[in-house]
Amino acid sequence: MCSHARPGRRGRQFFNVNPGGEHAAMASPDLLILGGGIAALWTLRRARDAGYSALLLTREGIGGRQTLASQGVIHGGMKYALAGALTDASEALRDMPRRWRSALAGSGEIDLRGVPVTAPRQVLWSGPGLAARATAFFAGKALSSRVAPQSRAEAPAPFNHPDFQGVLYTLDEFALDTPALVQALAAPVAEDLRTAQTLTFHAEAEETVAVEWCGQRLRPALIACLAGEGNAGLLTQAGCPDLAPMQRRPLHQVLVQAPDLPDLFGVCLGGGPKPRLVVTTHRVPGRDPVWYLGGELAEAAGVARSEAEQISVARQELAALFPWLGWSRAHWSTLRIDRAEAADRSGDRPSGVTWRRRGNLGVGWPTKLALAPCLADDILAELAALCPRPSPTAVWPGEPPTFATAPWS
Ligand SMILES: Cc1cc2nc3c(=O)[nH]c(=O)nc-3n(C[C@H](O)[C@H](O)[C@H](O)COP(=O)(O)OP(=O)(O)OC[C@H]3O[C@@H](n4cnc5c(N)ncnc54)[C@H](O)[C@@H]3O)c2cc1C
Numbered sequence: 001m002c003s004h005a006r007p008g009r010r011g012r013q014f015f016n017v018n019p020g021g022e023h024a025a026m027a028s029p030d031l032l033i034l035g036g037g038i039a040a041l042w043t044l045r046r047a048r049d050a051g052y053s054a055l056l057l058t059r060e061g062i063g064g065r066q067t068l069a070s071q072g073v074i075h076g077g078m079k080y081a082l083a084g085a086l087t088d089a090s091e092a093l094r095d096m097p098r099r100w101r102s103a104l105a106g107s108g109e110i111d112l113r114g115v116p117v118t119a120p121r122q123v124l125w126s127g128p129g130l131a132a133r134a135t136a137f138f139a140g141k142a143l144s145s146r147v148a149p150q151s152r153a154e155a156p157a158p159f160n161h162p163d164f165q166g167v168l169y170t171l172d173e174f175a176l177d178t179p180a181l182v183q184a185l186a187a188p189v190a191e192d193l194r195t196a197q198t199l200t201f202h203a204e205a206e207e208t209v210a211v212e213w214c215g216q217r218l219r220p221a222l223i224a225c226l227a228g229e230g231n232a233g234l235l236t237q238a239g240c241p242d243l244a245p246m247q248r249r250p251l252h253q254v255l256v257q258a259p260d261l262p263d264l265f266g267v268c269l270g271g272g273p274k275p276r277l278v279v280t281t282h283r284v285p286g287r288d289p290v291w292y293l294g295g296e297l298a299e300a301a302g303v304a305r306s307e308a309e310q311i312s313v314a315r316q317e318l319a320a321l322f323p324w325l326g327w328s329r330a331h332w333s334t335l336r337i338d339r340a341e342a343a344d345r346s347g348d349r350p351s352g353v354t355w356r357r358r359g360n361l362g363v364g365w366p367t368k369l370a371l372a373p374c375l376a377d378d379i380l381a382e383l384a385a386l387c388p389r390p391s392p393t394a395v396w397p398g399e400p401p402t403f404a405t406a407p408w409s
Contacts, residue, residue: 064404123266207359
């Protein structure tokens with residue numbers, strides 16, 4: 001519901017209320033962002049830092065859906081090189097840990113100081129019987145500079161057990177506390193975040209679209225649809241579903257909560273090109289820690305399983321990989337969630353970000369949380385061309401959104 005302009009913000013007053021209570025004209029933002037996950041938040045921060053007026057409209061809580069359901073790993077691409085060679089996907093991610101580290105140190109494009117790094121690096125380990133394959137694999141020249149062997153003597157929990165038979169490597173890829181990341185991105189731009197349950201698109205001049213919100217027509221220089229799986233519906237509403245077809249790749253993740261679980265952030269190498277298991281650890285004060293399990297377990301075969309079957313397979317996996325950890329007091333659950341991306345002819349993950357624009361309407365998917373800065377680069381470059389003179393800060397009507405919660409909360 002629309003409300004009056006919020007007081008206390010400097011700059012041009014864009015939103016007025018007539019004596020009769022009717023909403024008068026609201027000036028349009030330079031950039032209108034539809035979405036509320038990492039893609040939308042990162043782009044909003046970049047646009048505001050560059051001096052543009054910008055408004056983010058989200059349908060659900062900030063941070064949902066994929067962003068807060070993600071494992072929070074800032075990949076450098078090794079996960080996509082497990083077939084033994086560097087790929088387009090692994091190369092696209094190569095620079096991302098450095099770029100995010102700059103942001104975390106306060107010297108990057110966005111100041112993310114204070115966002116907790118939950119793991120400074122990942123572990124890569126081989127399951128039983130695959131040690132020889134792992135050793136041969138990482139001896140390859142292209143990959144050897146990106147992983148470091150980890151000695152048994154310094155093996156972290158849960159690998160510091162005499163029954164562990166595999167080999168261990170460390171990857172220079174870290175993990176972030178995603179709820180804290182979302183809060184940190186949103187806080188400085190809180191006045192530019194609003195909810196929008198219903199939006200109406202109007203085709204105006206050729207290739208120019210206006211958006212009706214709060215009883216007003218907004219005519220931004222650029223409308224960026226960054227709504228994850230919501231993009232398909234937005235493009236249909238806007239009358240251009242062909243701008244960028246979308247694909248959904250489902251996952252069936254597993255959460256296991258147990259007392260005294262040690263921290264584990266890592267990738268288990270299996271027999272194929274995809275990791276057998278990807279494990280991250282999530283802690284909420286006053287509760288037992290949670291291991292969040294993805295990888296091959298959560299892909300097609302896992303998606304076909306019922307929740308009970310998926311839990312049964314996950315139990316067997318963890319009992320096989322870590323028989324020395326007690327699982328009798330563990331509590332198990334699963335999460336079904338789709339990855340939403342630009343459609344790829346092969347049905348595989350696109351190797352990098354996708355951004356397509358026609359007139360003043362664009363659509364984008366970051367493909368990975370870690371790649372959100374690259375998507376924002378593409379959008380900001382186009383915004384600079386479409387809107388050479390940024391407008392002053394505006395005050396928006398409407399209600400601020402709530403925050404979504406992470407699956408382990
Ligand atoms: C289980 C899982 C684990 C993952 N792990 C990792 C990882 O470790 N590292 C990594 O780099 N990537 C990971 N990813 C990928 C990553 O999470 C996504 O690429 C990224 O979060 C997508 O962000 P997004 O902003 O595009 O979409 P989302 O986070 O899904 O956000 C979409 C937003 O759009 C809003 N919305 C929807 N419809 C509308 C509408 N009509 N109008 C307005 N707003 C709308 C929603 O409310 C939501 O806020 C993982 C993904 C999954 C599913």
